[in-house]
Amino acid sequence: MSSPRAAQTVARDGGSIRSYRNAPWCAMFVSWVADKAGMRDSMGADAYTVTWARWFKRHERWGRKAERGAVVFFSWNGGRIRSIDHVGLVKKDNGNGTITTIEGNTGDGRVEQRVRPKSQVVGYGYPEFQS
Numbered sequence: 237m238s239s240p241r242a243a244q245t246v247a248r249d250g251g252s253i254r255s256y257r258n259a260p261w262c263a264m265f266v267s268w269v270a271d272k273a274g275m276r277d278s279m280g281a282d283a284y285t286v287t288w289a290r291w292f293k294r295h296e297r298w299g300r301k302a303e304r305g306a307v308v309f310f311s312w313n314g315g316r317i318r319s320i321d322h323v324g325l326v327k328k329d330n331g332n333g334t335i336t337t338i339e340g341n342t343g344d345g346r347v348e349q350r351v352r353p354k355s356q357v358v359g360y361g362y363p364e365f366q367s
Contacts, residue, residue, distance in 0.1 A: 245283050263288055263323050265340025265347060266307055271364070278364035285309060285320040292361030293317070299360055302329040306359040308337055310352065320358050324350070 246253055266283035267288075272333030280295070282288035289309045292298040302308070303326060310322040333354050340347045 248354050260322075261288070262339060262341040266323055266325060269325065275363055275365075279307065280361070285323045286318055288323065289317045289320055289359065289361065292359075297362040299362065300357075302326050302335045302354065302357070302360060303362060304328060305363060305365065307363070308335065308352075309358045309361065310356045313354060315358050317358060324352075326360065352356045 242289070243253065250289040261283075264283050267276075267283065270276050270281050273279075280291040281286055282291065289298070292307070306326045307326050308318045308326050309317075310324070311319040312321050313319055322339070322342075324337040324342075326335055327338055327349065328336040330336060330351065334351050335354060335357070336348050337352055338347065339350055339357050342348050342350060
């Protein structure tokens with residue numbers, strides 16, 4: 237909450253830095269992973285899932301194919317970007333209509349591996365990985 241990014245997010249989205257203290261943190265977790273991996277520029281980072289999905293779309297790195305390492309955006313009630321509720325990282329496309337993910341703020345409010353149906357996926361953001 238003391239980072240420059242927190243101040244930028246509040247300036248853009250409104251609210252207050254204090255309001256992030258108890259906010260859902262799935263996107264903050266994936267953003268933290270991007271930062272720790274040195275991939276912030278190629279993966280983006282945001283505390284708000286909808287804004288982050290739009291970032292991938294704007295950078296022409298948005299699609300519908302589950303790829304290992306992609307940022308996956310979920311909606312529990314529909315398939316549009318503005319309805320995104322949750323975000324995680326794709327570990328594996330299971331080939332049976334499900335994907336295995338790594339997600340923060342899930343289950344008991346922890347980081348967990350989950351298996352989710354692809355029917356809940358709005359889209360995927362594809363980071364630019366270095367070879």
